[in-house]
Amino acid sequence: MSLRSIRTRAAAMVVTMVAAVLVPLAAQAPAQAAPNAAAGPTAWTPEIYPLFSGESVLRNVPSNGRDELLSACASSNGIACVSVGQGDGKHSIFHLYKCDTRSLSNFIDALAVVNHQTGGAQVHFWGPSYEVYIPADNTRHTVPDYQTYDFDRLDLC
Template sequence: MRRGGPAVIAAFTILLSASSIAAPTAQATRTPPAETAAWTPVLTPLDPRRETVKRNLSGADRSALLNDCWPGYLCVAAGEGDGQHTVYELYYCTERSLSNFIDAGALNNNQAGNAVTHLKDQQRRIKRSIAANERERVVGVDWRPIWYIDPC
């Protein structure tokens, strides 16, 4: 049995080597699913006491949420890369960090008083300011240079 042991181990090693060579080839020919091109916009922090996030929205649902943004709220929309959208309804004035806010989006600053929303770059420099209840309620935003949002 001891003399046959090395032969069995060698045969087993060859079998494993052959299967590990064949496995990547079969896996490499698979087509990745279409949803791998999508991303998830993330805004932090989010306070669940009065703030919400709604994901996987159609363009029509996104527009309806932005247009019907509640009084006292800042509503922020970002695309998900697959035709769907995410909308955040923000109430508190806490500065927020953004990730995966890519390309075009929109917001509606429907806050009370003279609340001004500031969109900031990576160094927290203000790139754009949007006053509450501007003439155009829903405002288009280029998210590419924006890393932070300060609601008020």
């Protein structure tokens, strides 16, 4: 057998082995629809963990409802209200009161906070590059998206 023939057979064997591995893997992969720009923006679910007993989150709040709920928060002593965008034009609004450190996920845009805690307690957001302190002044504070995206922790107090 010639050297050329051996190389040809070896190459054919390698192609066959690769196909034997890849074809079954491709069959197992779930089908994924192509992105559809007409279907609207992609949404995500912002999370604060943990939420303690008595704390709550409202989901899918439209922008005008967000402003009304943050104004209502300003009338409730002892809580901080954190509103963050969901990527679909709606917001999640968290009512928090327990002094503790929490983890954040999917905090990407449209962060607004009303801090009506007592005793001068601050709301502190931070991440690898940015940190923001929201004073207990009972007014609405907004945070730029580039900072919001960086935040992975929140501390009340």
